[in-house]
Amino acid sequence: MFGRFCFAAAPLLFLMGVAGFGADENQSALIAKGKLLYLQHCVICHQGNGQGSAGTFPPLAKSDYLMANVENGIRPVVEGLSGRITVNGTNYNNTMPPVLLTDEQVAAVLTFVRKTWNNSTDAISAGQVKEVRSKSRFKTYEALKAAADYAPLPKPPEGFAIREVVRFTENPVRLALKGGRELYALSEAGNVWRVETSGRVQQVLRGDQYLEPERGRPNPLGFTFDKSGRLFVAVNRRRDTQPFMTNEVTIYRSTSARTPWTPEPYVRVNYPWGIGPFNHGVSHIAAGPDGFLYVASGSRTDGNEHGTDARYFKGGELDTTACIWRLPPDGAKEPEIFASGLRNPFGFCWNDRGEMFATENGPDADMPEELNVIERGKHYGFPFQFGDSTNKPYAHTPDAPAGLKFTRPVVNAGPDGGSSGGNISTFDPHSSPAGIIFCDDTFPQSLRGTFLVTRFGNLLKREKYVGFDLLQMRVKKTATGYEAETKTWLAPLARPIDVIALNRAIYVLEYSRPLNHKGDVPMLPGRLLELKEKK
Numbered sequence: 001m002f003g004r005f006c007f008a009a010a011p012l013l014f015l016m017g018v019a020g021f022g023a024d025e026n027q028s029a030l031i032a033k034g035k036l037l038y039l040q041h042c043v044i045c046h047q048g049n050g051q052g053s054a055g056t057f058p059p060l061a062k063s064d065y066l067m068a069n070v071e072n073g074i075r076p077v078v079e080g081l082s083g084r085i086t087v088n089g090t091n092y093n094n095t096m097p098p099v100l101l102t103d104e105q106v107a108a109v110l111t112f113v114r115k116t117w118n119n120s121t122d123a124i125s126a127g128q129v130k131e132v133r134s135k136s137r138f139k140t141y142e143a144l145k146a147a148a149d150y151a152p153l154p155k156p157p158e159g160f161a162i163r164e165v166v167r168f169t170e171n172p173v174r175l176a177l178k179g180g181r182e183l184y185a186l187s188e189a190g191n192v193w194r195v196e197t198s199g200r201v202q203q204v205l206r207g208d209q210y211l212e213p214e215r216g217r218p219n220p221l222g223f224t225f226d227k228s229g230r231l232f233v234a235v236n237r238r239r240d241t242q243p244f245m246t247n248e249v250t251i252y253r254s255t256s257a258r259t260p261w262t263p264e265p266y267v268r269v270n271y272p273w274g275i276g277p278f279n280h281g282v283s284h285i286a287a288g289p290d291g292f293l294y295v296a297s298g299s300r301t302d303g304n305e306h307g308t309d310a311r312y313f314k315g316g317e318l319d320t321t322a323c324i325w326r327l328p329p330d331g332a333k334e335p336e337i338f339a340s341g342l343r344n345p346f347g348f349c350w351n352d353r354g355e356m357f358a359t360e361n362g363p364d365a366d367m368p369e370e371l372n373v374i375e376r377g378k379h380y381g382f383p384f385q386f387g388d389s390t391n392k393p394y395a396h397t398p399d400a401p402a403g404l405k406f407t408r409p410v411v412n413a414g415p416d417g418g419s420s421g422g423n424i425s426t427f428d429p430h431s432s433p434a435g436i437i438f439c440d441d442t443f444p445q446s447l448r449g450t451f452l453v454t455r456f457g458n459l460l461k462r463e464k465y466v467g468f469d470l471l472q473m474r475v476k477k478t479a480t481g482y483e484a485e486t487k488t489w490l491a492p493l494a495r496p497i498d499v500i501a502l503n504r505a506i507y508v509l510e511y512s513r514p515l516n517h518k519g520d521v522p523m524l525p526g527r528l529l530e531l532k533e534k535k
Contacts, residue, residue, distance in 0.1 A: 027111070027123060034112025041099055042109070050117040056094065058087035061117035070122075073110050074129050077101065078144065079136035080524075082170070082189065084208070093208040095170035095189055097525055100148045102141050103129040137522050147524050150494075151515050157489055159446060160531045165507070166199050168525040174223035174284075175435075175500040175509050175528075178231075178257075183502055185509065185528070186223035190233065192261075195528060197505070210252055210263040211235065222251075222285035222295065226329045229257025232266070234295055236281030238273055244313045245273035249282050251295065251327070267332050271320050272313030274300030280344045280361075284435075287329065289354050295325040295335065296358070298344035303363050303394045304383035316398075322382050324348070324358065324374060341380035341406065347436040347498070348374065349451075357475070359433035359453060360409075362386050364460060365393035368418065369433055370409035371426040371453070371473070373482055378407040387425040410475060410482040417455075417471050417486040426484070431467035432456035435498035435509070444504060444533040450474045452489060452506065454496035458517055465516040468492045470499065470508060492516075494526055505532040 039048075042060075046052045050061035060066060065087040066073050075081070080098040084091060101109065103126040111123040138144040156162035170187040177183060185193045190207025211218040215237055222234025231254040239246045253266035273279050280298025288294050299322040301307075306314040322342055325335035348358035360370040360380070368387030372380050384400040386393060387409060400406075409425040412418060418428035427433055435454045439447040451474075455467035469491035473484040495511040510526030 027115075030108050030123065031112045031115055033105075034108035034110070035116075037101065037105055037109040038112055041101070050113070054090060055092070058085070058090070058092045060113050060119075062119065063087055066113070067119065067121055070124065070128055071132050073114070073124065074106065074132040075136060077106050077110070078129065078133040079138060084213070093206065093213075095187070095191075097169050098138065098144055098148070100145060103127075103133065147513065147522050150513050150527065151492070153529070154490055154492055156531055157446075159444075159534055161534050162490075162529060162531050165197060165528040165530050166195060166201050167527045171511055171523065171525045172509050172528070173221055173497060173511070175498045175507060176223045176225055177500060177502060178225045178229055181502075183500070183507065184223075184225075186220060186233065188220070190218055190220045190235070192223075192231070192233075197502070197530065204259055205231075205261055205263075210261075212250075212265075215239075215248070218250075219281065221281065221283040224286045224293075225257075226287045226293070227291065228329075230254045230329075231257075231261050231263060232285055232293065233263060234282045234285040236279070238279070239270075245311055246270050247273045247279055247281055247300070249297075251282075251285065251293075267327060267335065269320060269335065271318050272300065272315070275305055275307035275309075275312055275314075276302070278302045282325075283344070283346050284348060286348065288326075288356070289350055291329065293327040293329055294338065294348065294356075295327065296342075296345040296348065297321055297323050297325055297335075298342075298346070298361075299382065301383070303365065303397055305394070305396050317383060338376055339374045339378050339380065341378075341382045341384075342372065343382040343386075345372075345374075346432075346434050347454075349436050349438050351438045351451075351475075352440050352449075357410075357436060357438070357451065359436050361432055362429060363393055366429045367393050368409075368424050368429055369427040369431055371412075371433065371436075371451075371475075371484065372407070372409050375407070379404060380409070381406045388423075408481050410473075410484050411478075412473075412486050413483050414486060416488045417473075418466070419486060423483075427455065428466040430458035430460050430462065432458065433467075434496065435500075437499050437501055439501070442504065443501065447472070447506075451484075452499050454493075454499050454508065456495050456497055456511070461517065465518075468495070468515055470496055490531065493529075495523065505530050507531075 045057040052059040077099050082095040084093040106129045107124045107126045114121045172185045174186040183195045190211045192205035194202045219236040233252045235250045237248045239248050249269040251267040252263035254261040254263045284296040304316040323340040324338045326338040344361040345358040356374040358374050362369040411423050412426045418424050434456045453471045457467035470489050472489040473486045475484045492515045494513045497511040498509040500507050508529045512523035512526045
């Protein structure tokens with residue numbers, strides 16, 4: 001409650017078998033039930049005496065924030081809480097997911113808190129909880145339960161075992177390895193967690209320690225370590241500037257490899273904020289075989305549309321958008337535009353021959369999404385064409401400049417990933433290919449020489465749900481380009497956003513919990529899965 005819940009084995013989000021409270025139950029019985037619920041859900045972070053942990057988990061005992069009004073107590077439980085709050089003069093800036101409790105159970109646990117540890121204020125009723133919940137993003141207990149349920153583990157590939165490593169309390173966006181041995185996860189809030197394969201998780205860096213909150217709300221999407229062990233985080237930030245909104249990109253770099261890290265701004269790039277919801281910004285960042293840093297810079301439009309809102313620049317794409325940058329790891333410089341014509345290259349990696357492969361998210365128009373072999377100076381089609389099609393996806397699609405040559409995507413020869421009806425370049429429309437890794441000779445035999453690609457799943461409402469899986473792709477060079485045999489390796493998954501390997505095991509990062517895009521279920525934090533070859 002009122003802080004970031006600990007990473008324990010499902011400490012909160014499960015359905016309790018506690019009966020509803022009848023009107024004839026007295027307050028003592030209500031407090032007793034609330035104490036039981038507190039011990040089951042809250043004590044890990046807020047302690048048995050309600051004192052919390054200074055700077056990390058705020059106190060509930062004599063809490064001015066909690067006692068200020070009824071909603072301050074109810075809303076974090078039924079909806080969750082993130083961002084900065086001040087409790088008894090101390091600032092807290094963590095994330096707490098909602099707790100899967102009925103209205104009656106929320107009333108009981110809050111009544112216990114409000115009547116304990118020298119707190120003395122009114123009890124909470126189920127009716128008050130219901131009213132506050134109705135104004136939250138979940139509206140009802142049933143809506144929260146639908147969002148909170150974790151799906152059963154998918155059936156593992158033949159010869160592999162699967163297990164859940166950890167459930168996150170905030171949405172994870174990236175995985176990274178330090179020194180090839182230590183596994184870390186980055187959250188949407190910019191928090192960095194060290195994850196041990198035993199399931200133990202330790203927060204090693206808070207977003208508010210380095211993300212310059214005074215500059216506005218950050219959106220971190222890229223995360224890596226260089227060969228020396230320094231940390232890099234790629235962040236987008238919307239700035240209310242004149243004459244139009246801008247996207248401020250900052251790449252933060254730690255001053256050394258040693259913890260505690262002290263990341264500082266390394267590179268800043270500003271360009272006009274995108275039209276509508278299409279400011280993809282920078283996302284993946286990784287060190288290449290040449291030692292340079294590569295950064296995915298997504299488009300600021302869907303297909304070069306100009307928009308109609310005077311607050312936004314109407315000039316379409318820029319040199320620094322819809323491309324991949326290259327940067328030296330030392331000595332801040334303007335980014336080199338390494339390759340262009342890429343709408344949203346969300347993930348990339350290199351094979352054992354040093355070839356770079358990048359996933360690319362397509363437009364709202366029903367066009368294939370792509371896997372591309374990235375070469376310096378090449379153009380990959382956006383916004384002029386997508387996938388196999390040479391037709392303009394929109395009436396406003398501009399003509400390509402005379403003499404501009406496009407490099408075609410990898411052809412998917414199937415049988416999966418969108419190619420059941422014939423070759424496609426490369427994936428189902430709207431399947432959102434994301435994280436990608438190459439499996440070298442350190443991987444189990446069945447994976448060697450192939451790529452593993454996560455597909456986040458469609459965000460547009462469609463009758464068919466595409467993505468929500470992990471594909472295995474065996475890519476070969478042909479006389480006309482590249483072709484991939486593609487098979488579904490693991491499915492269904494809940495918004496898989498990244499994948500990484502450590503000690504011959506594969507780790508898949510689920511951003512959230514639903515296995516499809518049905519309804520309007522909010523994306524509560526996901527989990528980390530491990531797949532390991534059976535011995």
